[in-house]
Amino acid sequence: MSAATESPDATRAEYCVTACADIFTGAGEIVASPMATTPLIGARLARLTTEPDLILTDGEALILADTPAVGKSGPIEGWLPFSKVFDVVASGRRHVVMGANQIDRYGNQNLSAFGPLSQPTRQMFGVRGAPGNTINHPTSYWVARHTARVFPEKVDIVSGVGYDKVDERNPAYDDLDIHRVVTNLGVFDFNGPGHTMRALSLHPGVTADEVAENTGFPVADLASAPVTAAPTAEQLRLIREVVDPKGLRDREVRS
């Protein structure tokens, strides 16, 4: 990227959106299933720039032909009711971006409940589609507020499967691919030693100390992580004018 196309006035939320768009770089003709506003804007941005063949739904049962603004519908190109979503999950032709109440250093994720599974201290959704998503196709996570509570040493209930659960002798685990974690502080993956969480980049203004203080385990490559690439002028235009003109991204990530 040339310096001329960089835009120094991008907000933290806009860095998060472009980092979420980059989750889908090279994804090809698969279903992108972002489960929150920021990754949803990111997936639409990716489709409008480098990934035109991504398949996007309205979040219910219709496949969108075009790439409307967040919260808007538009012409459709197909039908994907829940029953067929499970067929897509099993096919592997999907990349989901889920939220998480907890993520540990091996990528185990919890959105089910806190506490013992027979009698939790706080009930959330249950495991939802997290076990099937993680075992079948690429999965990434979006965390709007990066804290040590969200990134503990161990999760209470494993909803999304992490790398330390993989049985190498069993090919049924071969497609486990926890691709990225994007947070309000930076971009991470699980290519640290022994498939542990690693810093790929920190957003401008975020320090390694800040990430360390807000993570319940050591993060690989934290000290050497570069600054997250700035959104291009074209990306900023698309975010601000086309995909999220109402600024819903700023409700999830404050600058």
Place this chain on the structure above:
Amino acid sequence: MVSKTDKTSSLDDVVADLSDGMTIGIGGWGSRRKPMALIRAIARSDVKDLTVVTYGGADLGLLCAAGKVRRAYYGFVSLDAKPFYDPWFAKARTSGTIEAREMDEGMIKCGLQAAAARLPFMPIRAGLGSAVTEFWGDELKTIDSPYPDPDGRTQTLIAMPALKLDAAFVHLDVADPHGNAAYTGVDPYFDDLYLASAQRRYLEADQVVSTSELVDSVARERLVISRMNVDRVVHTPNGAHFTLAGGYGRDDAFLRHYAESAGDDAGWDAFRSRFLDVDEATYQTEVARWQAEQEENK
């Protein structure tokens, strides 16, 4: 002249069929096209110790509030709108009063498909490596493929047991008196599978019309329910309330009222006496009255 069985029934007819300890499946999804009139009737009844199989929403919440649930098989429990987590399901879980057989969402479809095909199990990847195996303990086993992969390794998969149901309850938008039925919204959900997996099959519908009116009113592909899988048909206008159905949206204001009323005993007593300890006709009248009150107070 002989004719096909007329299966039209009352909610009381359905409740009279039920017995303690049944395993029941509830159609719909979260806060979408749930057979709420039937759920309200079960909650009012004397039946107890139910095992419930569901893509859960306020259906499971109301049954938990009424103390009807001993064990629940579910992929998730969600109200689909703020406050998202069902308060009564949460209370049942945090007080340890129900046994949870939590599973991946895809595993419910798989278990219902196995039951519908009269198979003891179906293999599935979902569940491997996750806490699902802890939720189920010895009740969930794995199966080794008899066919090794090309590299010589053998796939070991979850053997999802058939989710055989004693009874299934679903809400469709339009039905005939014999149990043929159609959905008119964007998603059939899994209602056909619930009915196909059950011994006793109960269908409620917003409209009950003649067979010719039914088939003329929708595209053929919407006729997802066949009378071979239905025992009783109950006419329940607005029966899916406060979840959405093909003809009406989710009542988010009432959903919030339900969730907020669960917050304390006095609030719940008021909600229960007005909306739950009453028959379905009174429920619908009171809901309309409540909606009018909300308008006035705006």
